[in-house]
Amino acid sequence: MSLADISEHIKELYDVSISNQTLSGIIDRITPEVKLWQNRALDSVYPIVWMDAIHFKVKGEDRRTESRAVYNILALNKEGKKELIGMYISESEGANFWLQVLTDLKSRGVEDILIACTDNLKGFSEAILSVFPATEIQKCVIHQVRGSIKYVASKDQKEFMRDLKLVYQAMNKEIAEDELLNLEEKWGKKYPIVIESWQRNWSELSAYFSYDPMIRKMIYRNGGRSILLS
Known part of the structure; x- marks a missing residue:
């Protein structure tokens, strides 16, 4: 973005006018700090x-x-x-x-x-x-659910989601795998692409079952917007 674009954006958001010269000075001051942050040492x-x-x-x-x-x-x-x-x-x-x-x-x-x-x-x-x-x-279960539901007819989505929740909200991996088999038996012929995707990615979708239920949601939920808002 140009300085004019930034100035226009600030004006739209905050109704404040800032000259290009002022913006340029601000950028010059913060750029070294940004570079330090980008290149800082991290934990091992x-x-x-x-x-x-x-x-x-x-x-x-x-x-x-x-x-x-x-x-x-x-x-x-x-x-x-x-x-x-x-x-x-x-x-x-x-x-x-x-x-x-x-x-x-x-x-x-x-x-x-x-x-x-x-x-x-x-x-x-x-x-x-x-x-x-x-x-x-651990692949994001929420991404997987959203990717699945778009292939399900609108008239089936409510019932399908009810059955799918029994899989990823199960108490343990064994129960989840039983529910995945039930999901395949009920919906496999109608939505084979969806079921096959869950089966193909299951090992990386189900890693969170190895951990305490209190931290499972923290592990299996992932998303850029939630990252920025955390």
């Missing part, structure tokens, strides 16, 4: 890390509207506090860029991530394991 181990990207529409240098992906990495540190450990910007979301992000985290001192909570982006798990091979992957 994080128990849980949530990774997701949010997509925005922005104006490019030629004034055309373009898409940008902001990669967000929120971590739970060893003191039990959430910490935003990185934000990166790219034109789109992809496993190759995530690999660059993960490599940067390692170069800043991260040696191990115990649990990585991610969306269902193709190649994401492989990118994580190539940098942190001992990490346990």
